[in-house]
Each structure stands twice: as C-alpha cells, then as structure tokens.
Amino acid sequence: MKILISVIVAAILSTLIVGCSTLNTGNSALAKQINVFGAVPFSTADFTEINGIKAVEEPCIRGYDRNFDALDIIIGYGFNKRIRKIITLNPATSMFGVTIGMTVDEARKRLHTAGFIENSKPNTFKNDPYSLTLLVKTKDTVSGLRLEIID
Numbered sequence: 001m002k003i004l005i006s007v008i009v010a011a012i013l014s015t016l017i018v019g020c021s022t023l024n025t026g027n028s029a030l031a032k033q034i035n036v037f038g039a040v041p042f043s044t045a046d047f048t049e050i051n052g053i054k055a056v057e058e059p060c061i062r063g064y065d066r067n068f069d070a071l072d073i074i075i076g077y078g079f080n081k082r083i084r085k086i087i088t089l090n091p092a093t094s095m096f097g098v099t100i101g102m103t104v105d106e107a108r109k110r111l112h113t114a115g116f117i118e119n120s121k122p123n124t125f126k127n128d129p130y131s132l133t134l135l136v137k138t139k140d141t142v143s144g145l146r147l148e149i150i151d
Helices: 002-022 104-113
Strands: 056-060 063-068 073-078 083-088 124-127 130-138 141-149
Touching: 104 130, 104 141
Parallel strands: none
Antiparallel strands: 056 063, 063 073, 073 083, 083 141, 124 130, 130 141
16 A cells, blocks of 8 residues: 555656646747847856857846847846846847837737737737737837746
C-alpha cells in the first residue's frame, strides 16, 4: 500500500512540476516573429549590452527594465529574470510583420493575420499570452510597439 501511495504522490508531483515548467512558455511560433535584437518573451537571455550599447537598469513594479536609449528599445524582466516586456521605437526592428513607420491600417491587418484580436483599449491587440500596443504619435503612423506578457 505504501508503494502505491508513493507512486501516486510521485505521479502527482511529476505532473505539477511538468505543468509549472510549461506554464507561460509562450507561443514559440509567435516568438519567432519578433525581431528586436534577439529579445523574445519568456527568454532568460540577460541583455546588459546590445551592439556596444550598455543598458540602464530601472526598477519597476513587476521586476526591472533595461533601457537602451541609443537603440530606442526597452527590455523588461520579471522577478523570475525572464523577459516579460519589449518596447521598441527602432525602425530596424519588427514584431509580427509590423514595422515602425507603417500605417496603422496596415499594422492592424498584419496583426490580425498573426492571430491578434483588437482589445477594448485603442490600438491594443491580444493573442494569449501576449498583449501588443501600437504606439501612435500621428493619426496614421506606427511610431513604436509595446509587447507584454499577459499575467
């Protein structure tokens, strides 16, 4: 009987451990569509310098951000040291086929093609586990992208 209980407990613990390790791993097909200096959500890559530009680290409520001013990007990390946020204003970067300088209408089409749906907030789209916001300075042009993991 003790062996049976031990086997059952081991099976339950094994399931919990595997479940936790796969929790919030993100959609790898979507992550492959992010072109921001190699930063991808859920990654443990520790970006302190990119192309010779050193980051300035700033604390935030959910962890800390690494700000690369000269590259116009911010990479946010959670307390678990995984990337949870990527913000880019850099025209050499893209997410899901959307680039800086593109029209908002074209960006919406590309996000819909990538499986995103519009959220109730303006210019915000959702595709679990991601929320993507188009940053728009002028009425018709994308000036930046903000990708966050939905908690």
